[in-house]
Amino acid sequence: MRRMMVAGNWKLNQGPAAGRELAAGVQARLEGRTLRGEVLCCPPFVTIPAVSAVAQGEPVLVGAQDCSDQASGAYTGQVSAAMLAEAGCTHVIVAHSERRQYQKETDDLFVAKIDRVHEAGMTAIFCFGELLEERQAGREEEVVEAQLSGVLPRLASATAENLILAYEPVWAIGTGETATPEIAQHMHLVSRAEAGRILGEDTAARLRILYGGSCKPGNAAELFGQTDVDGGLIGGASLKVDDFVAIVEAAETAMGG
Numbered sequence: 001m002r003r004m005m006v007a008g009n010w011k012l013n014q015g016p017a018a019g020r021e022l023a024a025g026v027q028a029r030l031e032g033r034t035l036r037g038e039v040l041c042c043p044p045f046v047t048i049p050a051v052s053a054v055a056q057g058e059p060v061l062v063g064a065q066d067c068s069d070q071a072s073g074a075y076t077g078q079v080s081a082a083m084l085a086e087a088g089c090t091h092v093i094v095a096h097s098e099r100r101q102y103q104k105e106t107d108d109l110f111v112a113k114i115d116r117v118h119e120a121g122m123t124a125i126f127c128f129g130e131l132l133e134e135r136q137a138g139r140e141e142e143v144v145e146a147q148l149s150g151v152l153p154r155l156a157s158a159t160a161e162n163l164i165l166a167y168e169p170v171w172a173i174g175t176g177e178t179a180t181p182e183i184a185q186h187m188h189l190v191s192r193a194e195a196g197r198i199l200g201e202d203t204a205a206r207l208r209i210l211y212g213g214s215c216k217p218g219n220a221a222e223l224f225g226q227t228d229v230d231g232g233l234i235g236g237a238s239l240k241v242d243d244f245v246a247i248v249e250a251a252e253t254a255m256g257g
Contacts, residue, residue, distance in 0.1 A: 002208050003038060003230075003255075004208075005037055005164065005210060008042060008244055010065075012044060015044075016046060016050035017050070019043045020053065022239065023050075023054050024055075026241055027060050035059050039060050042065050043062075048087050049087055049088070052087060064084045064093065065092075067084055068116070070116075071116065071119075080116065082116075084122070085120040085122055090122055092117045093166075094117065094124050095113075095128065097127060097168050107150035110151050114155055114158070115155060115156045117162075124163055125164045125166050126152075127233070128144060128167065129168035129212070130169065130170060130171070132170065135169070141187075148194045148198065158203075160203045160204075160206035164207070165195065165210070167187055167188055167211060168212040168233070169187070181219075181222045181225070181226050181229075185228055188228035188229055195207055208230040209228060210230060210233045211223055211229050211231070212232065212233035212235075215233075216247070217242075221254065224251050
């Protein structure tokens with residue numbers, strides 16, 4: 001059975017003081033529990049040290065929202081994967097829909113970033129998913145398969161242990177719209193099949209695929225109950241201790257915990 005993950009993407013929220021308080025709240029609520037799944041918080045870069053000070057892997061892991069495609073050098077404003085690992089990160093989100101939309105990032109960049117994450121000994125969370133107009137045109141499967149095939153075959157060392165996929169129905173992020181559990185399951189199944197074609201069926205069977213579209217306490221249990229949904233990449237709900245912990249508990253219940 002694949003181990004579920006609930007990952008909080010804090011986006012452009014929570015400076016060091018507020019981030020430390022939020023992480024401490026989650027840590028306190030989960031302290032002493034033997035979790036079947038994994039819990040991850042991904043703060044802004046400047047907040048990572050404050051969060052790492054209170055969330056040290058048991059039970060809360062710390063990740064980053066992005067990293068540079070470069071190892072070092074004259075790249076003002078960038079942060080390398082190795083620096084993030086040194087700061088206490090175990091995971092890095094790559095190719096989030098907001099990076100695709102606002103920074104116009106490309107497959108070439110995603111490949112380079114994921115390879116850097118792997119070189120630094122961390123796990124990459126690779127995001128992909130269709131826009132509203134693409135779904136309305138009936139192209140959602142085509143888009144998802146193209147995004148996966150544009151990156152996965154080119155990775156230097158991708159395994160089920162150092163790579164996690166995150167399906168993002170972009171039309172359901174921050175809009176209040178949520179893919180039904182049936183839609184989520186279908187798209188995860190399509191994604192797993194494409195990953196199997198590229199990486200091999202055994203790797204794909206062990207590969208975790210998170211759902212990243214407005215997952216909340218009210219719908220988490222039903223989403224996580226789907227065969228190919230292995231947890232969630234959580235946005236707004238990750239900024240509230242009660243909501244985030246409720247989603248973690250839904251994942252634990254789905255795993256039989």
